[in-house]
Amino acid sequence: MSVSREELKQSAAVTVAVLLALGLLAAWSVLIPGVDAWENIVAAVIGSLRLTGPVAAAFAAWVALRKRRALGDRCLTAWRALKAPLAIVLVVLGSFAATVLVLAVKTVLTDQSGRLSLSGLGVGMAGLALYSVIGWVAGWLAPRAVTPPLAGLGCYALFTWFADGRGWADRLAPGTGEPYDLFQGLSGAAFLNQTIWLLGVTAALLLGWTALVTKQPLVLACALLAVLAAGTGVARLLGEPKPAAAQEIAYSCQDWPITVCLHPGMRSGLTELGATFTKIASRLAGTPAAFTRVEQRPLEESLKPSTGLAPIHVRDLSAGFADQASYEYVESLATRCPGAPADGYREIVMAWLRGEPLPGGPLAEHQYAAAWFSGLSEHQRREWLRMFYSDFQSCKLSSTHFGGGPAQMATPPSAVGSSPVYPVYPAPSGDPSPTWGPQMSPNGWQ
Numbered sequence: 001m002s003v004s005r006e007e008l009k010q011s012a013a014v015t016v017a018v019l020l021a022l023g024l025l026a027a028w029s030v031l032i033p034g035v036d037a038w039e040n041i042v043a044a045v046i047g048s049l050r051l052t053g054p055v056a057a058a059f060a061a062w063v064a065l066r067k068r069r070a071l072g073d074r075c076l077t078a079w080r081a082l083k084a085p086l087a088i089v090l091v092v093l094g095s096f097a098a099t100v101l102v103l104a105v106k107t108v109l110t111d112q113s114g115r116l117s118l119s120g121l122g123v124g125m126a127g128l129a130l131y132s133v134i135g136w137v138a139g140w141l142a143p144r145a146v147t148p149p150l151a152g153l154g155c156y157a158l159f160t161w162f163a164d165g166r167g168w169a170d171r172l173a174p175g176t177g178e179p180y181d182l183f184q185g186l187s188g189a190a191f192l193n194q195t196i197w198l199l200g201v202t203a204a205l206l207l208g209w210t211a212l213v214t215k216q217p218l219v220l221a222c223a224l225l226a227v228l229a230a231g232t233g234v235a236r237l238l239g240e241p242k243p244a245a246a247q248e249i250a251y252s253c254q255d256w257p258i259t260v261c262l263h264p265g266m267r268s269g270l271t272e273l274g275a276t277f278t279k280i281a282s283r284l285a286g287t288p289a290a291f292t293r294v295e296q297r298p299l300e301e302s303l304k305p306s307t308g309l310a311p312i313h314v315r316d317l318s319a320g321f322a323d324q325a326s327y328e329y330v331e332s333l334a335t336r337c338p339g340a341p342a343d344g345y346r347e348i349v350m351a352w353l354r355g356e357p358l359p360g361g362p363l364a365e366h367q368y369a370a371a372w373f374s375g376l377s378e379h380q381r382r383e384w385l386r387m388f389y390s391d392f393q394s395c396k397l398s399s400t401h402f403g404g405g406p407a408q409m410a411t412p413p414s415a416v417g418s419s420p421v422y423p424v425y426p427a428p429s430g431d432p433s434p435t436w437g438p439q440m441s442p443n444g445w446q
Contacts, residue, residue, distance in 0.1 A: 034317020
């Protein structure tokens with residue numbers, strides 16, 4: 001069955017619209033929420049190829065099988081053979097350019113960090129060209145009705161397998177290895193090598209197919225040169241070491257009431273993080289973990305709190321990001337304790353530091369400790385933590401730190417001294433002498 005020029009134009013227009021819609025949908029799923037950085041846009045448009053690439057391959061396969069049936073056994077010149085697949089490549093690249101343009105509109109109008117990586121966009125275009133050429137060759141060699149969907153599904157499976165690999169194969173697929181770390185950045189050199197590989201294998205496939213249908217030795221020689229270019233790209237790509245350390249960046253900071261510093265692409269999260277960590281800083285004041293500066297660190301770097309500094313991880317700025325960052329930071333203050341009793345007391349302090357309701361737990365001693373601790377004023381809790389921070393960090397908290405526990409209530413007043421109960425100091429405006437926890441007196445329980 002022949003295919004008219006008008007039909008091809010209409011199919012191309014529909015394909016561009018579909019690819020643009022899929023590209024925006026896929027890119028939106030890759031974007032790191034709330035991040036204003038050019039690297040975010042580049043990673044998103046490259047990541048969109050997981051959906052748009054197979055669709056481009058299916059479209060190219062459909063056009064190829066129709067063209068094959070229309071031409072029959074007629075001889076082709078090299079230019080006539082290349083004209084149709086190159087036109088398809090231009091169509092799908094037009095959809096890619098439209099996707100980049102739509103995502104860049106907001107980016108251009110706002111103050112973005114970083115810079116646009118042209119080599120990254122080159123990877124996206126080269127990868128989309130490779131998908132299209134694979135589809136074209138498949139549709140020409142197997143002109144069957146099932147070929148277009150099979151070409152799309154095959155490309156999706158192949159490149160997803162490459163991208164999800166943990167060895168060298170993941171570098172061969174057009175992608176960034178998302179989710180990526182803003183601190184690591186996107187390597188321009190790696191993108192350039194990846195572009196050489198993708199363009200080389202694309203040219204080798206297309207010229208090899210052209211040599212097959214035209215029987216021209218010169219075209220075959222060009223295909224062999226393209227294979228060498230692809231091999232060069234692979235060698236450079238696999239020889240490029242992955243970045244071992246995060247790049248130095250100029251933080252965006254908010255200096256009041258405490259200093260909070262984030263990657264400049266995440267500066268919109270400063271206010272919320274400042275409000276969350278100011279409460280934690282006030283509760284840790286006077287302890288070895290006291291801090292006046294909060295600083296975002298790379299995701300692969302472990303959190304090691306130190307005096308004056310609270311390192312945090314912020315993966316994105318989606319809803320609840322500040323609570324997630326505070327939870328991870330507070331968890332890093334003290335490791336989990338072996339045994340249910342000790343870990344239950346640790347969780348009471350952790351919940352207070354995070355501003356959450358105090359957990360009662362399944363044990364009666366924990367329920368009593370939570371009730372006793374909730375009866376203290378905020379100032380008393382802070383004084384309590386300053387007195388017993390080393391015990392909290394080393395998993396040495398026990399019922400004696402929380403009023404003695406339920407068993408203390410049944411102890412005769414004369415026997416209180418045999419089970420020491422630690423004192424809690426009142427607010428500065430109160431009696432300077434130590435007092436005993438809620439519902440306690442120096443002579444026993446009331």
